[in-house]
Amino acid sequence: MKAISPFRVMLIMLLAMLVPMAMVIFGSSIVNMPIEHDIVYLDDNWTVTVHDTTYSNVFISDVNFQTLKKGESVTLTTVLPASEFELPCISFSSSMFVIDAYLDNKEIYSFGHDYFDAGRMVPDIIHYVPITDGTNSHIFTLVLTSSENSIFTKFGGISFGDRQDLSYDFMRFKRIPLFISVFLFVFSILILILVPYLIIIQTRDISIMFSAGLSLCLGLYIFTYNEFLTFYVDKLYLHAYLNYLPLYFIPFNAICLYLSSMDRKVEWIDVVLATVNFMFPIGALLLHISNLVHLCLLLSTSHIIILISSVYIVIRLIIDINNNIRAHSDYNSNSSRTLLLVGVFIMTICALIDMLRLYVRKYYLGTSNDSMGIVAVTYGSLALVLCIIVNYFMHCMEHINSKNVKAHLQGLAYSDALTGLANRARCEQMLAELSGSKKIYTIVSLDLDHLKQVNDSLGHHEGDVFIQGFADMLVKAFPKESLIGRMGGDEFIVIMFGDHTENCPTYFQILRDAMDEQNSKESKFSYSASWGFAVSSMDSKGSAKEVYMVADSRMYSMKQRHHNATIKRIYDAISSALVEEEGGADNDDEN
C-alpha cells in the first residue's frame, strides 16, 4: 500500500466532509421556499374539554391524547386571529382520530366518520381545513374522537396560514427525510432488479436481497412517518398498509440479512426469531383485512419484537466478531462484519436519540410537538444502508480475495523456485492422484550427474546455473503436456499420460543431443544424466509410487552402468598406461 502523508489524508477527509456539509445546507432554511404571509402556529390559548372537564388557556402540547379510549372525544377551542391571508386555512396532522371542525359553531370540516362507523381503520393524513373569511376573528373548535384504544394516537402541527404557505412550510424540516426515503426506496428497487444478476452470475450470496428488503422497509417507513403520502397518493386505503407494514417487516429483513451475511451455522433460535418476525406482519395483515384487529393496534407488539430482535442481533454480532478475531485465519478479515456492526450501532444510537428526545420533550419540556420527528433514525438508516453496501463490497472482495489467494498459493507452493518446474509436493500430489485413477501413464526418473562436484568446485551459483540448464533441456525434450518436476537436488521426474514406450527413446535422444550441444559450448561443466522409465500398465497394479520406483531402479542401473563405464575407462586408462606407459585418456565425466 502506498503511504499517503497524514497531511493529505487530513485534506481528503476535509474534502469528504464537504458532502455532509452540503447536505446540512440543503436541509437548512436557506433553500426554503419564501413564505408570503407569516404562519400562525396555534400552540397556546386553547380551551380543552375532555371527560367533561374543561381546562382553559392550555398549550396544545400539554393535552394528553393518549388517555382517550375508543369513541371518547376531546374538544379543543381557540380564537383565530384576524389575518390577511388570501386562502386562509388551518392544517394539522392526525393519527387514529375522527375529526370534526367548527367555525363559530358551524361545521366546516369532518373526516373519518365513514371509516369509524364501518369499523375500519381511520387513515393518518394531514388535514387542510378551509376558513372562509380570514379577515375577521373567529372561534375555531376541533372535536377529536379517538377511533382506537391505542396510546399511539397522534395529533400535532396545528398552524394557521395561507394554503400555499402551509404547503411550503410543511417541507421546512422534511426535505432531507424526503430525499433519503426516496433514495432508500429506489435503491431497493434497483437492487431487486439487479438481484438475478448478482446472485446467479456473481456470487451465491443472497444477503443483498435482504439488504434490498431492509432498505425498502426503512424507506417506506420514513416516507410514511413524515406524512408524504398525503402529497403523493390519494388512495387513503393505501395509507393504512404503508404506515405500518414496512415497520413490521423491518426485523425480519434485518435478521435474515444478518444470518445470510455471517458465515455461521444457523441455530434454532435464529430460525425461531426469523419465523416469528415473518409471521407477525403476515398475521397482522390478515387480521387487518378480515377487520378483526387493525394494523395500528399491533404497534406496541411490533415495538417489543423490534427491541428483542435488535438486542439479539447486536449481541450476536459482537459475539461472532469476537469469535472471528480469536479464530483469525490469514485470509479472512472481519472488516466487513465490523462495518455491519458499525451500521447497526449507528442505527440503534439514532433510534435511541429519537426516543430520548421524544421522551424528554413529552415529560420534561412538556411539548409533544415533535416537528423534528425521526430525523436521527432517518440519517441512521442512510448510514446503515451505506454500511450495508460497503459491507457487501467487502464481502464480495473477501470472497474473491480468498479464492485468488488460494489459487496463487497453490501455484507458489507447487512450483520449484529455482527451475520453475513442479516441485516435490506437486509431483507427489500428482502421483497420489494417478494411483487412484485407471489412466495409463509413463513415469521417467532422471538424475543429473556431478551436481555435488559442480557445487563444491565452482560454487552454489554455478550449481544453480547447472540445474537450470538441465531443467531447460528437460522442457525441450519432453512433450508439453507432461508434468516435469524436480524431486530433490539432482533428481527429476517426468510424468506423461498414455503409453510412451515407443516415444521415450526419441525424448532421451533429444535430451542427449541437447546435452552434447551444451557440452560442446560450455567449458566449465559438462552435462550427463541417467534415466529410466516405466509405464503403469505393464509394471504395476495400482500405486503410481511403485511405477516411479521401477523407473527409479532402472535409472539406477543406468547410473551404475555409467559408473562402471567410468571405472572401466579409468581402469583401462591406468592399465594401458601401465602397459604402454602412455596417459591422457579422456573421460566424459569430470571429477
Added chain:
Amino acid sequence: MTMKTKIIIAPILSSLIAIVIFTVLHSFNLSEQMRVSYLNDGWNIYHNSVLQDTDNLTEFESWKTVKQGDEVILERVMDDSYNTIFPALIFKTEFAAMEVYLDDKLIRSWCMNKYENTDFILNRNHFISFARSFHGETLSIHLYPTANGIEDYCNDIVFGDYSSVETYVINSYAYPIIVGMFLIVFGASLLFISIIFYSFMPQIKVQIYSSLLCLLTGVWLHSFYDVHFIFMNDMHTTIIGFSMLHIMVPIAYLIIGEIRKYLNKKAFNIIAYTSMALCILLMLLHFLHIFSFIQTLPVFMVMGLVLLVIVFYEFIMDTRKHELEKGSRIILLSLFVPTLWLIVSGIISIFNHGNFEGSHTPIYYIIVTSTMIYAMFIMIYYLTYVTESYALQREYESLEHLAYADGLTDLPNRSLYEKDLIALDKEKNVDYCIISLDLNGLKDINDTMGHSYGDSLIKDFSSTLKRCFVENSTCYRIGGDEFTVIAKKGSKEDIEALLNKLSGSLHAMNIISPKYTRSVAYGYAFKHECDTNNSRIVYLLADKRMYAMKRAQHEKMNLLPRV
C-alpha cells in the same frame, strides 16, 4: 447451469422483476376523482394585440412566430363550475416574463424587472392560488418572451383545488422527481464514500468523478422538469440546471481520460481542455450577463455532440480491440447511453420544436430512464469492478510477502534478492557491500540428525544474522544453506566487526546448546573493489572469498585432528 444459460436467465428474471415492480407502482397512480381540469381552450389569445382565430392553446400555431419583445395575452372568464375550496392554477412559463391579472388586479408577476433590463429569464412552474370569489372574473396572463423559436412559452394550464393540483403535478412528474432524488442522494453518498476511500486507494478517481456526475445529473433532472417548487425555493431552477449541464461535460471528459489514461495524449487533451475551457467560458459569459445560456445553447450542443462522438468512438474501438478492463467498459457504457439520449432529445428540441419537456411523452420517459440506466451502470460497476479490483490489490499485498519471504526463516528469499540486485545496478555512484555466507555442516546435520535439526540450525543462524545486520542492510536466504547480506552503508571495518559479532554469537550459542556446531563461512566484496555497475560481479567476488574461507576452514578442521 452453464455460464451461457446463466447469462440468458439473469436478464429475463431482472426484467420480470422490473415489470412487476413498475406495475405495482403504477397502481399507485391518481384515482379518477382527482378534480383538476385542463384550461386548454376557451381563451382569447392576443399576439401583439391581434386577436388570434383559435381559442385553443395547443392549436395556437404561431407560437413559433413569437419573437423576443412581443407580447402575448391570454384571457378567459373563469366560471365556478368546479366549486373548488382552494382554487389554484399551475402552468409553466419558459424564458418569458409574465404578469397574471384577475379582473385587472395583479395577482402574480414574474421577472418583469429582468425583462426591462433584458436579463436572462428563467423557466418556472407557477402555482397561483386566488381568492374563492373568482366566479365570473377575467383571468388574463400577459407573456413577454425573451427568446425566439421556443414553442410553448406557456405550458398546460391546470386548474383545480390546491391539494388536487399539487398532487396532480407531483404525480405527473413523479418519475423525474423520484429518480432525481435518488440520483442526488446516491451520488452524494458514493462521493462521500469514494473520497474517504481515496485516501488509501488513490486509483479510484473514476469513482469520484462518476459519483459527482451522478449527483449533478440528479440536480439537473429536477431543474429540467422544474420540480424544485415541491421541496425548495425554485427561483433559480433554470440557472442551476444549465450550470449542471455545463459542469457535466468537463467531468465526462475527466472520466474518459481517466479510463483511457489518455490525459497525456495530445489530440484528446486538446479536445478535452478546449471543451472544458469553453464550458467555463460559457458559464462566465452567462454570469457576467454577456451572453445567456439560452443564447449559447447551440455551442453547448456542439460540444455535447463532440463528447458523444468521442464516447462512441471509444466504444467502437473497444469492442474491436478489447483493451479496456471490464469495469472501465461498464463506465464507458454508462456514459454512452445517457449522452446519446440527451443529444437526441436536444436535436429534437432544436429542429422539431417538439414539446419534449411535458410529462408522459416518450422523450420524458426516455430521458429519465436513461439517467436511471446511468445509475444502474454505476451500481453494477461498483458491485462488480470495485470489489474485484480491491480484492486484486489486497491479494497482491499479501502475495508480495508470500512470494518474497522465505517460509522457514521469514527472511527475504532469492526472488527478492534478484530483484534487489537489479535495483542496485540502477543506482549509480552508490557504494554497497555484498556478503555471501554459507552455513557449514547443514548437509551433515540433515543426513545424520534429521531435517528438523537442520531446520532449527537454519533458524538459529538466520535469527542471529538478522540481529547482527539491522541498520542499512538486508539479509536474504537464497538457497538451502546460502545466505547473503546487502549492506548499503559501512566501511570495511564495520562489516568486519559485524561479521566477527556474528561468529561470536554463533560460538556463544554453541556453548549454550551444544546439540550441533553452528559455524559459517563468509566473504564480502564492496562495489568499489570491482569498479563495475554489475552487482552480480560483486556477489561473485564475495562468493569466491567465501569459498576461500570455507577451504581454509576445511583445511584447519582436517589438520587439527592430526596435530
